[in-house]
Amino acid sequence: MRATEVTINNKDNSYNQHMHVLVCVEPTYFKNTENYVNQKQWIQFWKKAMKLDYDPNVKVQMIRPKNKYKSDIQSAIDETAKYPVKDTDFMTDDEEKNLKRLSDLEEGLHRKRLISYGGLLKEIHKKLNLDDTEEGDLIHTDDDEKADEDGFSIIAMWNWERKNYFIKE
DSSP: OEEEEEEEETTTTEEEEEEEEOOOOOTTGGGOTTTOOOHHHHHHHHHHHTTOSSOOOOOOOOOOOSSTTSOHHHHHHHHHHSOSBOHHHHOOSOHHHHHHHHHHHHHHHTTOOOEEOOHHHHHHHHHTTOOOTTTSOSSOOSOSSOOOOOOOOOEEEEETTTTEEEEEO
């Protein structure tokens, strides 16, 4: 899962577009020195992929719940998928500055996919029949009819033989 976030530096009015990425890996990934990609390697991969002349800021960490009542994965998804732009970061008491910032955002983010799913999370997204983040109906968020109050869950389990996650039926 990838989510794009934009923040602003209020000192120089520059924008910082960055990504939050959630990658499902083997439970032993952070302990396996053979396949583990360290911080320096991630920086070099991103530098090469983006054709940069500087070392980008890359932070890789194992997910940990911020809320003791949520699972690790739920906390990670919540953090990754949160708002792409925080209005409190962009809005000021200066209406002219606000209009300029909104215009910049509209131009910079036009036709950009801010949230995308891949692999296992794409399958789960599809099974849950969630609206597409770009084309979904954002006006009618609840049905006229009473929604079914019985929920269901999808469980993904690690298969050691296949060395991959699978969705438990």
